[in-house]
Amino acid sequence: MESEYFDKKKTIELRKKHIGPSCKVFFSHDPIKIVRAKGQYMYDEKGEQYLDCVNNVAHVGHSHPDVVKAGTRQMGLLNTNSRFLHDNLVRYAQRLQATLPDRLSVCYFVNSGSEANDLALRLAWQYTGHKDVITLDHAYHGHLSSLIDISPYKFHQLSNTEPKRSIHVAPSPDVYRGKYRADHPDPAKAYADEVEEIIHQAHEKGGKIAAFIAESLQSCGGQVIPPVGYFQKVAEHVRRAGGVFIADEVQVGFGRIGSHFWAFQLHGEDFVPDIVTMGKPIGNGHPMSCVVTTREVAEAFMSSGMEYFNTFGGNPVSCAIGLAVLDVMEKEDLQGNALRVGRHLTKLLERQKENHPLVGDVRGHGLFVGVELVRDRVKLTPATAEAQEVIYK
Ligand SMILES: Cc1ncc(COP(=O)(O)O)c(C=O)c1O
Structure with missing residues (x-):
């Protein structure tokens, strides 16, 4: 059966041709093509499931x-x-x-x-x-x-x-x-x-x-x-x-x-x-x-x-x-959920701070949580490359 989607290479080619070059894609060396999403999950054209950690818009879950x-x-x-x-x-x-x-x-x-x-x-x-x-x-x-x-x-x-x-x-x-x-x-x-x-x-x-x-x-x-x-x-x-x-x-x-x-x-x-x-x-x-x-x-x-x-x-x-x-x-008491899950997440991240000197600070409220990575906890030298790696992973 013919797929309803373009081959990924073709999507990339057409995007390069017709979409403004300053519009960036995630994971530029091997971009992900998402074709559907439900709740907290996104799916690519092959049906691979991803946990969505980057969308700050699908507030009540994708396709609610x-x-x-x-x-x-x-x-x-x-x-x-x-x-x-x-x-x-x-x-x-x-x-x-x-x-x-x-x-x-x-x-x-x-x-x-x-x-x-x-x-x-x-x-x-x-x-x-x-x-x-x-x-x-x-x-x-x-x-x-x-x-x-x-x-x-x-x-x-x-x-x-x-x-x-x-x-x-x-x-x-x-x-x-x-x-x-x-x-x-x-x-x-x-x-x-x-x-x-x-x-x-x-x-x-x-x-x-x-x-x-x-x-x-x-x-x-x-x-x-x-x-x-x-x-x-x-x-x-x-x-x-x-x-x-x-x-x-x-x-x-x-x-x-x-x-x-x-x-x-x-x-x-x-x-x-x-x-x-x-x-x-x-x-x-x-x-x-x-x-x-x-x-x-x-x-x-x-x-x-x-x-x-x-x-x-x-x-x-x-x-x-x-x-x-x-x-x-x-x-669905999503505000309460943000409080409870946010507290849990922060607690787990605090534990990472105890285990990894790279974690300089964990801060936030509810599900607005940030982790600051530093090479030195006293000088607060930014761990830029390390942060990129963690984000990418
Ligand atoms: C704090 C803040 N204000 C305004 C905007 C602009 O919103 P939009 O991209 O919907 O125009 C953004 C987008 O990232 C934002 O983060």
């Missing part, structure tokens, strides 16, 4: 039947845009809002984490009337031009590595290998003071702060867990300067950290960002995302007089899928 059913049902009924009234849109907004502090009550539905962060910047610029943005070192916030500008993780790869004049890079609040470490008497204050100093310097040069943006826990930037109190103090400095606090929850939101639904909630009930951006797991692989903000920020955005329209954002199919993801999370 409830999510597939919700999407299929709505696709068979209607798909259109948010200029029509539809209950899926308002029902979904209501459900998302119920997971957030009351102040965060207004949603904009978009299609990717990048779109969400770009819109968050537009909201901040419009609300504050200011232009300058403070971002963290090593941060990644997306692939749009506006976001490469605030993503040192990306712009450091370019030959011209200087950020734009209106972009300011604060040190990553990394208490393992950063400027202020766990032995510092108050790393939260010390890192927040750095932000305050950046604000002073920006003011001296005539800049005005529109926003501070950070992932609630830095992911690509090195699985960094900011010291408790840091965000509150930063928010005070930034708001005093007339700016807003944007929490990027694209990677770390939706219960992944186990103890809370959103990672910014680790900082206590008195800390509420002005804007929260969401993506990746929100649709379990379906391209959708969201920006949630306060009534005041949304009203200011409205006052520009420009309509906000997004062809696909908030369409009835995406909202049906988003609702199904939330239902599955509740029904």
